[in-house]
Amino acid sequence: MPTIAEVEETIPEDLRDLVTVEMGDAPQGKYIIVRPKQYLHKNWQPVMDALNKKFGKLVEWVSLGKESHWRILISNAVTGSAADAARRIDNIISQLMQLKNDLAGNTR
Secondary structure, eight states: OOOHHHHHHHSOGGGGGGEEEEEEEETTEEEEEEEESSOOGGGHHHHHHHHHHHHGGGEEEEOOGGGOEEEEEEEETTOOOHHHHHHHHHHHHHHHHHHHHHHHTOOO
16 A cells, blocks of 8 residues: 655655645545646656556546646555455344344344
8 A cells, every 4th residue: 555655755856846745535545646736747757657657557647627636546445355345244244134133023
């Protein structure tokens, strides 16, 4: 899982003053946001290349005019291990069975 410090160190040293790095949230999950402080012009590609080289498919450029930024996925709201998902499903089933028994007047 990437950290802010790791992202900052990934950006070429001579370009670090041109961006801010911060945490961000979206409905899809948690991100590290890399926001240009100004129009980067020829400096955009070196930043993009460095982020892609280190973080690969976790990096996404979000084009929003003056609010454009990179976001690097930290945790996805819809992913997790299959074992975690199975445990959550088992827990829900147990709760539903208990509710069914309680409504029927039965106890375990």
